[in-house]
Amino acid sequence: MSVELILNVAILAFSIFCYWFVGATTPPSSMPGIMSAADWPRLILIGLVIALSINIVKLLRESKKSAGAEAKKWRELFPPRFIVAFVILVAYSIILEYLGFLPSTFLFVMAFSALIGLRKISHLVLGALCSSVAIYVIFQILLQVLLPRGMGVFREFSIFLEGLF
Amino acid sequence: MDTFDLLRLGIDVVFTPLTLFFILIGNLLGVIFGALPGVSASMAVALMVPFTFKLDPVGSIAFLSAVYCAAITGGGIPAILFKIPGTPASAVTTFDGYPLAVRGESGRAMLVVLVSSAVGGIVSALAMLLVSRQLSELGLRFGPSELFAVACLGLSVLTSMDEERMVKTLISGLLGLFIATMAMDPVEGVPRLTFGFSYLLGGIPMIPVMIGMFAVSEVLKQVIRPTQIKSDKVIDFKRSRKWLSFREWWDLKMTMLRCSVLGTIVGILPGAGATISSFLGYSMEMKFARHPEEFGKGSLHGLSASETSNNAATGGSMVPLLSLGIPGGNAAAVMVAALMLQGVQVGPMLLKTQPAYLSGVFVSMVVTNVLMIFVAFGVALAFAKLMDIPYHFLGPLIILFASVGSFATQSNLTDVMTMVAAGFGGYLMAEFHYSPAALTLGLVLGDICENNLRRGVMIAGGDYWAMLSRPITAGLLLACAVFLALPVIRRILRGNRQAAA
Structure with missing residues (x-):
């Protein structure tokens, strides 16, 4: 079937x-x-x-x-690469609530870039850092769009960052 | 005051250094905000309200209408380049814009988007200036039963979207309509098909579903078939193979004209707006097209229909605002609030006592729509630079924009999960040749269809015949039946001919 x-x-x-x-x-x-x-x-x-x-x-x-x-x-239809990509996406949508925007986005970009084929650790870290910070600056700071804050210590970190700008 | 005097008054109001400067800035910011997923056109207008404190009331509304028009056009930029609708009204632009970009024709696509948007905007502004009162009266004649018929007309495209796979397209559209019913019942106010999830009480949100269906599913496809990624060679705005010939522009004239009229009328209707207008314009043009089979595969007519209709709706939504004091949509409502902050009493007397508002908005919209072609072109060039980023960075970046776009509307993380689920669904649909476009059409029109049908029946006291036989309703439903049946009959006839041969 x-x-x-x-x-x-x-x-x-x-x-x-x-x-x-x-x-x-x-x-x-x-x-x-x-x-x-x-x-x-x-x-x-x-x-x-x-x-x-x-x-x-x-x-x-x-x-x-x-x-x-x-x-x-x-x-x-579902090759292993697809399954891993989908799992990363689902995991990202879940951890956003707990870790907040910046940490979870950093982890997501690292994992997704590595899956697509980026191997160099330094490029992975730098790429993830730049894209997370760029999106944060555009939406949270410039456009005042509230991004997920996370829970516990991550929430405090997010509120601290928001207070800086 | 005659039209010429109105025009002169508008020019006097708008052509001052400060107002022109603000319109230019509004244009630039509007295009950028529109191009960013998660910032809707009404949000862009709301973000700009504090700047209006520096302007007089007429200059304020001229500035805000510039932001509104530019934001709707800006939404087409990521729709073409990344398959992410920048605003919900640009969802239809992805259907033909992205295939054109993949073919290396993003420059052509962008030109069609910009010129069509400008034409739609200018025609609707003209309509606003010349027949504002009459259009408002026409809009008021559209009650629930007429709006139901309009929505049905939009749905009638389902049988002709992909004639080879009619049943699959119908299933997709019906799924969209069904998903739209999973919410609090709009009339009785009881939970319906929510299965105990409070998230579903407000209905499945449209924006995350659209972003998931188009953008996320595309990234998932690129992940497993990296050979399809031709980013910096093919999807390149600057190296677009060829521009449009005069003949191609000439061919688009009727599409632009029809969609400008349709968009203006839809913009006036309460509860409709740029999103519904673009879907209806696309549906209508598919019926008129000589090659409807090209729609969804990179048709310039499809692209032009979507963008002309959604921009024409911006002018349309200003008509009831200026002539009756009733905002035609969210952005117009924000403009009313901005005017009230400045102490202006918006209402039917506004135009009689202060015609500068109508003429100022008209001249501002014309200036905006012309300026927008150049401003949006510049912004599109900057966005096209993103295509040079290697896909291992671009892919996650698209997902990030998509996630923020889905989250920002309601600040609800479940919307991000909805986007991921829609991405998975969109991937499956594309793999089996179902139609994500038909599903979004059903989702967009489902609510307006049901709401108006039930309200219409209620007003008619349960008499369905009385409701459906109202002249405009009956005419529209008859057209809908013909449009629905034609492709089916054509297919049967073709089958018979082949059998006879």
Whole structure:
């Protein structure tokens, strides 16, 4: 079974679940003849279920014709480099809350640059430092856009920096 | 006071050294702010309010409208070069701008963006000067049912975005519409499809989804296929292979004209704005195009449609502000606040008692839109320098801009996670030839569609027929049905012909 087919079936199942869920968790309309909170999503879900069913039939036909030759495999779709890049991105979006903008951005740029192919430690450190500071100066200092402060000692460090400018 | 007197008054107001200087500065800062993801056009206007204390009230609004127009245009710069929409209104610019940049035609793309923006801005300013009152009255005739029909018209493009993969595009658009429903119900005020997450109560934010779908997914693609990275050779603004010929410009005339009119009208409508205007303009031009299949692959018409429409909406949003005292959008609301800070009473009498406001804004917008071509070109050249940075620095830098852009709107870190998730989704969609553009179209228009449908039904007392048979609504819905059905019929006919052959 191709990845695309699995995804289509998963979305179809989720759509059917949502069709039931939205009806079960929202109250009926407060006025007779007026659309309730569930009606509009249900209308869209009906369209989505029909379109997904047609697509699934098409995908099944195609997979029979080509005997799966053209279907994308998991490894081809998610090579190790992609997985590492995605993990770095997810980790960055999580640590921003704890470490604040500057430390987490410094770590993120180092890790991502290394993944893309930069090997020299000095370049990694310098590049990460310059880009973090540049973005901080543009947004936090010049444009007064509040950036994540972090928690604990990192928060105190962020507040100290903000106080300097 | 006739039009000529108004014009002379506007020139007297704007062509003073101080106001001209401020308009130039506003232009430069507006383009830069617009080009920075995370600083929306209304935010740029708000940031500039303190500078207006140095100006008189008419000069203030002239200066702020310069910032607003320039910011909307500036958003197109990163959309072309990095596939990051600088402002939400530039999301559509990424569809054709980035493919052009990848082909080494970023210079051509930038020229089309700048000239189209200028044309859109100037036409809407003209409309503002000449038929401000009439346009406001037209805008007021658009109630919920008409706005619902307008949104449907925008959605009707779904069947023609990619005729070869119609079902996949439909699925993408419907997913966008569905995602837009995951929020607090707009009428009943109850949580809907939020699964207990308080974050979803405000709805899935549009900006992180757009940035993730376009910018983050692109970086993820570049990470695994480094052979595709041709940064300093192909995506080079300065070494763009060729500029536009006279014939190519001439071909764009109707696109610019139609989108200027559409953008001005959409700008006037309450609840709409530059973002919706660019989507609608793009949808409309796809219907009129001789080669709709080129849309999304680097079509100059697509690019021009997006930028003309969003800039025309800037002038449109000023129409109800000046003639009725009702702000047409967020940026116009900030301008009202700036005027009130200076003790100006904004309302329907403003134009009668002080016509200098209308003429000052008009002349300022014309000057801005002409100046903007040169200022934005300079800023674009500076941004293009970023393309010389090796991708192991540029890739993380794009993610940083994307993250700050997603975070800055609501100062909410969950938005950064949403951006990462959208990036993953955008990557999968691109790999399997679904349409991230259709998904964002659904997401942008979903809310306006549902809100207005339900309000319209409520006003009509539950009588759907009464609501849908209003003249403007019925006309727009009929056009929508034709646009939706045409590609399907064309495809069936083509299939029959092939079977017969």
